[in-house]
Amino acid sequence: MILSEQKPFDEIIAYLEKDKNVFIVGCNGCAESSGSGGPKQVAEMKEKLTKAGKNVTGAKSVDFLCNKALIKSELKGRIDQIKAADAVLVMTCGIGVQCVAAAVNKPVYPACNTVNLGGSRGEWEGIERCYECDQCLLYHTAGICPLTACTKSLVSGACGGASNGKCEVSPDRDCGWELIYNRLKERGLLHRLNDMIKPLDHRKIAPRPEMMSTPRYGLENPPKAETKAEEVKS
Amino acid sequence: MSLQSKLESGKFAVSCEFGPLKGTDTHEIQENIEVLKGKVDAANVTDQQSSVMRLCSLVTSALCVQGGLEPIFQMTCRDRNRIALQSDLLGAWVMGIKNVLALTGDLPDLGDHPQAKGVFDLDSVTLLQAITRLNEGFDMAGNELTGKPTFFAGAVVKVDSDTEASAELQIAKMQKKIAAGAKFIQTQAVYDPKTFEKFMERVEKFKVKVPVMAGIIPLKSAGSARFMNANVAGIRVPDALIEKMDAVAKEDRAKTGIQIAAELIKKMKPMCQGVHIMAIGWEKRVPEIMAEAGL
Missing domain, CATH: 3.40.50.1860 (Rossmann fold)
Structure with missing residues (x-):
């Protein structure tokens, strides 16, 4: 949708x-x-x-x-x-x-x-979102995506901005990194907080050129992209 | 003596900070340089603080070098990708800038150009890694540099957290910053020496220790203290200090605010290796605060 x-x-x-x-x-x-x-x-x-x-x-x-x-x-x-x-x-x-x-x-x-839609694909009840980053980091973060759960999409850990567990930028939202911390703790995985995550590869985050205009993207199957507008004929 | 030699030789260091103004008039910068040089060990130059567009911190830091005040070049990841960050770092070194403070930076939404694209190609930790790599003579892509810098890199940490998760995340990130190459730490403003003591007890247990400079923001009024409590994450001014500010006459507020700051410095001095005074508009009174604190 x-x-x-x-x-x-x-x-x-x-x-x-x-x-x-x-x-x-x-x-x-x-x-x-x-x-x-x-x-x-x-x-x-x-x-x-x-x-x-x-x-x-x-x-x-x-x-x-x-x-x-x-x-x-x-x-x-x-x-x-x-x-x-x-x-x-x-x-x-x-x-x-x-x-x-x-x-x-x-x-x-x-x-x-x-x-x-910020990673949402369709309207459903739930807070999980996928950033489609093509370099999934969920191993390091207890299955909570730092790119979508953290308003700033920080991958190296929390900023200093949270107040009482709420995000500095969007106070109605939980701090994504505090969610990650609590989940890691609950699962006995706190050592993952020390994982050094490489800077993101932004080539992978941008849509691939072929995705910008393919039959798959256009829900159709034309042999070639149509370039000329055609008048509707009866 | 440079900030680096002072901190590395275990001496107590004092830094302050000021922000360039919006525009090309550099009188204010020159005045700050004149008042602060020979007094503080170094001055942070903020990088478009709160995402408000101003004269750049790189050039202002270079002006400090020329004027004889050692700058700490603040660098955020908000406005530059990794190519520009590395390039500006090389430029900073060429201009004689030796200290860099690596920050992630606020989102553009907070500032006066909220439509701007926030870059955040790197963050504070990966920027520190990039600085370390440049110091080794290579860029992030592994290409060898012709002439390399030897930056003294620093980072910031929030001392006072309101949840266990937040406190632990700050400690974990501080260790990450040290592992990535931070050689000194400046903290968010502290108003309760006991909170600072507890924080430092944790820091003392780190495998790798670096000098910590305690953050000080002199109080200007009870109102500004309440404002910070309500709006600035990680700042908690105790009620006793707010009442103290409330009790004094308007003309004595500045004096009291400076006295409180000096008292805090005196109490925290034995626990750390320096103070970082963020005077926010009172830059020229930093020497007064230092004198009051016996520094």
């Missing part, structure tokens, strides 16, 4: 400064559960834009905007509305906006920002 949040309306209206006619696209996937671009938010956006003097030529929520084949088939019946628009406003994550921009030959604007 990808978490998105609507941009401030002022920012959206500024994108549309020179465009009178707008077509809105929403997403029934993650954007709907994020409360940023499902059918309800699309309807609200239509109303707000109309009040602001825009002409909404049409609006459509598609099941998954990360799938270009689905976008094309779902928007087939709306070609006239899209053609009548000066711009298309897409209410979903960055992937969805890029897919609509690749599928529809119109200026396409994002209505949302995509929020960094």
Whole structure:
């Protein structure tokens, strides 16, 4: 799941400064559960834009905007509305906006920002997070990740900032290193506190170049990345 | 006598600290140098303290060298990756800077440029390892240097912890810092000699011992003491001292604050090898505090 949040309306209206006619696209996937671009938010956006003097030529929520084949088939019946628009406003994550921009030959604007999930993959109850650092350190830290449990992602031990077990930067959170200490103690592993951890290899933490644009990343299987926007055809 | 020779020969040393201002006007720095040189053994130059952008600690430390005040160049890992850190260290050595204090640094969120990217490629421990490696004539990647420094590296530790985990983590990290190459330690401000005594009992048991300089922040008012208690982790001003500050007339506050600092120094002097006076705006009164403490 990808978490998105609507941009401030002022920012959206500024994108549309020179465009009178707008077509809105929403997403029934993650954007709907994020409360940023499902059918309800699309309807609200239509109303707000109309009040602001825009002409909404049409609006459509598609099941998954990360799938270009689905976008094309779902928007087939709306070609006239899209053609009548000066711009298309897409209410979903960055992937969805890029897919609509690749599928529809119109200026396409994002209505949302995509929020960094800090290692969370999906919405579930629990505090465990993975940083995807590609150099797992959990052996040294009793199975609690210092990169995500510590606000500063310190690997050499605690800073001096904790107060009564709470983090200096985010006082509502426990100090990650105190959690690690308590777990190490409980498991008879306190000697691991002396483990010297090498500086992180930041090449491994950045997404691999092939991950930035592969079929796996795009949930699709095109032989080559599409470079030219194609107009939706009936 | 340099800070290093003094500490290594077992003598009692005094350091203080000041922060460069925001801008290119160096009058304040020159004034501090004039007042402090010949009085303290060395002065820490803070590195964009609290993540607030200021004139850099490297150049300010070099100005201290030129002016005859031995600097302790504070270096945080917030704003530079390992390439820049090592490069600035080489530059510091070339400018005659011998002491480096390795710190992880605050997050940018705390300062006046909260949008900035915090780097934290290294941390206090791995920065100390890098300094040790440079002293051996190699960079972190193992490449040989043409001309090498011999830095005297230091680190900081918090003395007063409010949980067992926090206290043990501080002790463990202090030992890690020593193993990584810290040759002296400056502590967070201490207001209770008994707490300091307990801390030093732990330190005395270390296999590898390094000189410890006790941190001193002179109290300016009861209000500032309460503020530190509420907002600065690891600082605990006892109620008795706050009441003492509360009881004196406004015009006598400074005098009382300095007396309290001097008393603390006198009490802790037998337990450690130096004091680090963080005067925070009162840099020019450090000689007064020292005189009052009989240093």
